Structures are given as structure tokens and as C-alpha cells.
Amino acid sequence: MEMETDLEDTWIANFLGTKGNEYFCEVDPEFILDRFNLTGLNADVPNIHDAIDVVTGSSDVNMDGLNAEEEQQLDASARHLYCLVHARFILTTRGLYKMMLKYQEGDFGRCPRALCRSHILLPIGLQDVPNISSVKLYCPKCEDIYNPKSSRHANIDGAYFGTSFPGMFFQVYPKLLPRHSEEQFCLKIFGFKIHDHAEHCRWQQKQRDELEKRIADKPTS
């Protein structure tokens, strides 16, 4: 019995150790066992009670009676459950903290935009409902979203991270907000400006100046 609770042996540890699952953090088993946190998930997760038992390593689950197909279905259910709970967990204080540690390790990769100088990224979903769009990466320096480099990551459901995660992250850790990028790339020919491109760059600079004015004009009360 002691062996089963060994971190190496748990379903969660196994899931996190699988290649391609590097963006996920460890959801506390207590969080999964609290039914309140699973509200509404039974519609999305088939056989949710067994799935909970699998994920939390409960001895109640009996895999012996299952054929290969049923076993596969239960495993898929368990993974789906874990990932959907993950999206909720990473909005809690504990979850945000765990993701902050991963963020600072650069676990979510670095911004491909040259002028962001490899700034670290956070995962984000474009939808909170599963099966619609895959995970993207948010760069707080340029405030834009990028496709993950590796196809393994590009196939992960964005709903497993959710739309609100990066926003919440910087509400809770405002000190981690980077200095925003001020640099802008403007295409040239032999060092000379190209009319259309130079005009576009100037227009963008004007938008930036106006933003700065708006922020300075109305101090936060």
C-alpha cells in the first residue's frame, strides 16, 4: 500500500512524465477529490467516477474486468478529466504558484519574435470549452499569441489551460510583468525607408503615443 502513494508510481506522475505533457503542472489530488471543483464536468467526461478513481489512484477502481477497448476508454476519460480540472486548478492560488515556478523555468518555451529577445511564455486557450481549438502561447512582452513549436504541443486542447489563465497570472504576480517591447521592426532597402512601410511604422508609433497619453491623463483612482 505504501508503494502506491510513491510519487513515481502515481497516475499523475506518470501523466506528467509523458513526452508532450510538459505544459501541465501537478494538480493536488485533494483538489480533484473535492467534488465542488468538478461541478459540471460529468457532461464532458464519460464514466467520470471511475475516471476520478484512476486519476487519484483509488483502490476502488477495478480494471480487471475491462477489455482492452474499455480500458483505453477509461484511460482517455481519466486524461480528459485531469486536464479539465487542470484548467480550473491553475486559476487557484496553489495552481498559479505551481505554474509560476514552471514559467520561470521556461517550461512553456520562449517568444519567437526577434525583438522580444527570447522572453518566456505562458500557455493559453482561445476557448474554455474543449475540442474547439488547440493551446497557444502568450508572450507578456509583446502581448501576442503564438503557435507552439512542436506538433506534440500544438495538438493539446487549449481548454486544458483556459482563456483566463495568463490574465489571472499577472493579476496575482504583477511583479513578473516584463518591460514592454518598445522596439519595432521596419523593413528597408539598402538602409533606406520604404514609403508604405515607414508610414505604417509611424502610424503605429502614434497609436502608442496616444495610449501613453490616455494612461497618463487619467490616474487610477
Add this chain to the structure above:
Amino acid sequence: MTENEELYLSSSSIEDSWVSQFCEMANHQYFCEVSESFMEDEFNLTGLNSLVPRYKEALELILDLEPEVPVPLPEIPTIEESGELLYGLIHARFIITRPGLQSMAYKYACRDFGTCPRYQCRNTAVLPMGRLDIPGFETVRLYCPCCRDIYVPSNSRFLNIDGAFFGSSFPAFFLETYPKVEQECRRIREQSPPFQLKIFGFNIAEKSRAGPRMKWLRQTPGQDKSQGPQETEAATAIEEEAVVG
């Protein structure tokens, strides 16, 4: 001789050239084959002899000429390195000529340079370039005609390719020669407003510390503003709650 054999023979004789071998290496995927006639025209090589050590031997190497003086074995790596430098610098000049642009257009259509990693650029094909035209300072960057920004190649095998082998002016020449690319990109730009971070569906207030600061970078005149800054009051309320809670 059957047609197949003929094809095989002709392609194998091309593969033998130094240039073909260079371009076929996985980390040289961004390079096109510079025509022999271009490399043989001394006018096109003006000034390169002062940038490339062992220039004469390097040129003989990339043109597959028998060296006038046999190269001693220990010097071969140096000359091989000089040959790559020389080829890269000639390449930067070639790709802004009409035949060079044509070769690069073919590679662009095949997406040999990859696509923009920015989500809203919808996999627009990118162009290789260097911010500097002098070799040895910065590696190759990828220019996206949709967001008009530059990116670091995602595959590490391109991270030691010199940007000067493509040059700073190549994308501008390319886009001027093939104006349809920019026309299509303008359409995509106008349809996709800058990304806006949200919390539970609400925008984050501009005035707040974590409010949006970078929209200008992705803004374009005439852009669809359907995602513009609204719901500010609700967002402020959410934010205050989040900070207090």
C-alpha cells in the same frame, strides 16, 4: 536509354556540384542555387575578395574548378569555410536579381522558409533575411509580410546561419516584385484585430497595471475593431476583486 535513366543521370550530374551539395544540406534549406553564370561574372563579386580569406581558392572550390596550385590537406577545412562564406555573400547579391528572386519565389511557394509563428498570421509563409549586411554579427531572421515583424527560426539547425547571407533588403525586393503577397497579407491584417487578453470574458482595463500596452504593435489602419476596448468598467470591477481576493 529510357526517360527515367536520362533523368537520373542528369540529376546525378547536378548533385555533384559543390553548390548543389551545399544547398542540399538540411541546415541550408533557406539557400537557393546561385547560377554558375552569376558566380563567373567578376562584376558580381566586386569587393568580396577583401571579406573572404583565401578568396581565390574559395572561389575555385565553389565553382568546382581544379585548383591552380594543389591545396595541402591541412588547409582544406579553412578553404571549405571560406567557400561557404563566399557562397553566402554571393547568394545575398544573387537573390535580389531577377533570376535569384525567381528561385526564391519558388522556394517561398513551397514554404521552404517556414511560416509565421504568430497565431493571427494564419501560417503566412515567411522570408529569410539578415538585419545586417556584414557577415559575422547576427544570424538569419524570418520576415513575415503579414505582421511585418521578424522572428527567430523555430528549428535550431538554422540558428547558426549568418543573416548577411540573405541581407537586409531581400524581403523588400521580393515584395516589390511579387505584390500579390502584400495584398493578401493586408487583407489578413485588416481582418484580425490585435489580441486582447481577458479574464472570465472581460477585457483588462487599460489603466490598470496589467492592462494592455502593446496593441499598437499589431494595429493597422482600417482594421476590424470588433474586439476593441469595451467592457472597461466590468473589467475594472473584476480586477479589483482579483487583487483584493
